[in-house]
Amino acid sequence: MPTNVVTRFAPSPTGYFHAGSYRTALFSCIYARQNGGKFILRIEDTDKERSKKEYEDNIVDSLQWIGLKYDEFYRQSDRTELYRESIRRLMDSGHAYLSKETPTDAGDRPAGRQNREEVIRFRNPNKKVVFDDMIRGRIEFDTTELGDFVIAKSMDEPVFHLVVVVDDADMGITHIIRGEDHISNTPRQILIFEALGVMPPKYAHIPLLLSGDRSKLSKRHGAVPITEYRSRGYLPEAVVNYLALLGWHPSDDKEIMSFDEIVGAFSLDRVQKSGAIFDEEKLKWFNKQYLNRMSDERFTEAAMPFVPDWLTTGSMLFARLSPIIKEKISCLSDIAGLFAGGGELAFVHAIGPYDPSMLLWKKEPDRSASLRHLNAVRDLISGLSEEGLTADGLKSAIWPYAEANGRGNVLWPLRVALTGQERSPDPFVCAYIIGKEESLKRIDDAISVLG
């Protein structure tokens, strides 16, 4: 059992934080929590041209929304002094040297990049490097083909491999849990650890998250900022749960799990070796599960940004509506469609004009019967006190009549009279939602349309 586990998530602020980045952070964090260790967030912003504060803010914001807490925060641009010392040490010990560059063809380099005349290179011992990946087992590389790779552009401009190793050593990282795309970076980094005289940490390379075409999830390949899921109305706990199950699976078939349950059940040797496609359909299912389990109070709070302007979440009307809304949607952003034209709850705000023939029950269309039933139901409703006008109260008042005359014959015209729609909640619920006065008014309108 590892002691004093320290893990880190080390994103570069060169793009929005997406599901792939998030899952990497999640696994690192879970592993630290499980072992009572520390989880560090380290912003790798050594590439000054591509790093943006905006992206750093997005990473922090995303982590916060999703509820992933880190114990320490670092930014590599604040640590250049440390890197300079390390470069110095490596040069003094002969592990690195100042290299005069011969101009090369820069045609295949990203635009705007210029080759320097001098860079600092690592003196590659050209050996075989072997490490035991906690997920994949033994991995072997011959580093000869790597050559003397660059570790800094100048004393003040260290580059990826150097800063990663210096920081991991300095922060006492014991387990590096990162994406599979870093496997081939690992031998270089181990070489630097050795040159620095530091024991390399344990490595665990998790499989990549893939987009629909099975390519690595990236900005230009279907990756969406994780905060976009917030605006699409997903619950953070659903996103956490779903992502934890992408590439990992508990030993039982349990799927709905809280973060703490996941921490309890997690183990690196149950992590999958192959990449996984992110499937929003299944995320929706998870979200619905969490929505269904939510208390009314929490649901009201979560729904607030998504309800139409005329409907306030604190209102009596919303309280009546909320159980219906909850069962009809899979994410909160579906709420708008419910109330929009054609939506099942459009009738709440206003009843639109409808074709009078809709008032006839399809299975037994009979105009005079519909008229008779509507009148009867109208009387039953108007006989109810305002207090008795709950969905249950309405049902017990109308049900015997509906049973006696055919449920469809009675209830269908009532539904259409109340809503002007063919699809709606139960008519008792509809009447309860819009209230006695409005219900009677709409039924009267229907009666006059038919008559």
Next chain:
RNA sequence: GGCCCUAUCGUCUAAUGGUCAGGACAUAGGCUUUUCAAGCCUAGAAUCCGGGUUCGAUUCCCGGUAGGGCUACCA
């Protein structure tokens, strides 16, 4: 091209030598029913191919194929 990683239903996955290859999402059908959902039930759907090893391979080994990653003075 070179190096590395991977390979079970459409998707996420279970089963680490012996199971009718299990579950979930999605799909189809059914039940329920006053509509639509939800819910419940049922069905179809997979071990990439070829060699070994073994009494027996999804599982171990080798080869092929396919996919992916890396191959920067990005991270």
